[in-house]
Amino acid sequence: MHIVIDARNRRASTGRYTDRLIEHLQELDGTNNYTVLIQSGDPWEAKNDNFVSVSCDFQQFSFNPIDQLRFAWQLYRLKPDLVHFTMTQQPILYFGKIVTTTHDLTMLRFTRASRFPTWLHNIGMGLYRFLLWQAHKKSDKIIVPTQFVADDLASYQPFTRGKIVVTYESSEPPIAAAASKLAGANKPFIFHVGSPFPHKNIERLIKAFEILKTSQPELKLILPGKITGKFKHALDSWISVSPVKDSIIVPGFITDEELKWLYQNAECYVLPSLSEGFGLPGLEAMAHGCPVASSNATCLPEVYQDAALYFDPYDPADIAEKVKAITDKPDLAEDLVAKGKKLLPKYSWRKMAQETLDVYESLAKKG
Numbered sequence: 001m002h003i004v005i006d007a008r009n010r011r012a013s014t015g016r017y018t019d020r021l022i023e024h025l026q027e028l029d030g031t032n033n034y035t036v037l038i039q040s041g042d043p044w045e046a047k048n049d050n051f052v053s054v055s056c057d058f059q060q061f062s063f064n065p066i067d068q069l070r071f072a073w074q075l076y077r078l079k080p081d082l083v084h085f086t087m088t089q090q091p092i093l094y095f096g097k098i099v100t101t102t103h104d105l106t107m108l109r110f111t112r113a114s115r116f117p118t119w120l121h122n123i124g125m126g127l128y129r130f131l132l133w134q135a136h137k138k139s140d141k142i143i144v145p146t147q148f149v150a151d152d153l154a155s156y157q158p159f160t161r162g163k164i165v166v167t168y169e170s171s172e173p174p175i176a177a178a179a180s181k182l183a184g185a186n187k188p189f190i191f192h193v194g195s196p197f198p199h200k201n202i203e204r205l206i207k208a209f210e211i212l213k214t215s216q217p218e219l220k221l222i223l224p225g226k227i228t229g230k231f232k233h234a235l236d237s238w239i240s241v242s243p244v245k246d247s248i249i250v251p252g253f254i255t256d257e258e259l260k261w262l263y264q265n266a267e268c269y270v271l272p273s274l275s276e277g278f279g280l281p282g283l284e285a286m287a288h289g290c291p292v293a294s295s296n297a298t299c300l301p302e303v304y305q306d307a308a309l310y311f312d313p314y315d316p317a318d319i320a321e322k323v324k325a326i327t328d329k330p331d332l333a334e335d336l337v338a339k340g341k342k343l344l345p346k347y348s349w350r351k352m353a354q355e356t357l358d359v360y361e362s363l364a365k366k367g
Contacts, residue, residue, distance in 0.1 A: 003081065003360060004035045004082070005022060005036050005037065007086060016172075017101070020349040021353050024354075026046070027350070035080070036052070039055070039056065072091035072093040081097060081364065082096070082360055085100045085101065088102050098138055099141045100135055103144070103277040105275075110198045110274065141362075144167075145167065145299075149299060167355040168347055169278045170283070170348050171344055172280075179261040182222070188220070189221065190221055192269065192271065193259070200273055204314070205319065206239065208319035208323065209221045210242060223248065224251050224254045263288035269292050270319070270323060271294045273298075286304075287344055291336040293322050296311065307343040
C-alpha cells in the first residue's frame, strides 16, 4: 500500500501521538510505502527508505475553500491507497479511503474564547461541527484513544459506531536529564502543567488551593507552562483576586530538567480537567514517582484506574479534600506511586502503532 499520514500537527498539542505513531511504524513496517505530510520548517526526517516527507502548509483547521480545494488536489496527486488524518480536519472534497483519529469531543463542549464577535464565533463553530460530521461520515475507520471517547462519539454520531477502533496511547519514559531546581519553587508544593483553557478547570484548582491554605499555610501552587494572550490574561485575573496569590507561582515555560525536579519534589500532581481524551500528564507524573490527584471526569478513571485519587472537578472543596489526603498521609502517597509504576507498562506507543497498522491492513484486505 501507499499510505499518506497527515502529520501537520506534529508540533502541536496532539503532535506527540502523531510523532510516536510515525516513529514506531518505521520500526514495524518495512513493506508499505508512506508519505508523511509536514509543515515547512518541520525538521522531521525519515529513518527508512519506505518513508518520505512532503511539505503541506495548509492550516490545520481551515474553512478557506481555496485551501480545501488545494489540499484535496495535493492528496489526489499523491495517489494514496489510504490517507490517515491524525486530526479530524480534512478536505471536504477528498473521497479516497480514510482513517481519522479523533482525540476527543472537547471542542464541542468547551469552546475557547474567540477574538471575533459572538455571532461570527458561532458561525465558525457551526462550520466546525459540519466538518467533524463530514470527516467521520467519509472515514472508513475512526481511531480514538479510550473507550470513553468511543462511547461518547458513538452517542453523539450514532453512524460512527461500527467504524470506531480504540488504540490506547502511552506515557513517555522518565526525563533522562538530571533534575534542576526551579527558581523560587520551595517545598512543600503541588503543581499542574498546561494552559488554562476552559476545560482545564484551573480557576477551580485555585479555589481549592485557597481552601488548602487554611490548614497548610506553607503550601504553594505552581502552574508552569507557556501561557500567552487571552489565556494568560484569564489566569492573571483569577490569581489577582485570590487571597493566597502570593503563594501561587507561574514560572512560564520551564525546561525538562526543571519539570523533572517538580515531579520528584511535589506533594502531588493535580489534574482538575473537565474533559480529556486520554490524559498523558497524569501518566507522566506517575512515571516520575509523583502521586496523582485527578478529576473523575470523562476518560481519566479508565486510564488511571486505581493509581490516582479522584475528586469531583466541579467541587473545589472535594479537590482540596483529596489533595490534602495525599499530602497528610505518606502511606497513601506511597501506595499511589506504587500503583502508578504497576500501571504504566499497560500502555505502549509501539502497541498503539501496531494496532494502527492492523487497521491499515484490515482496510487493504477489504479492497
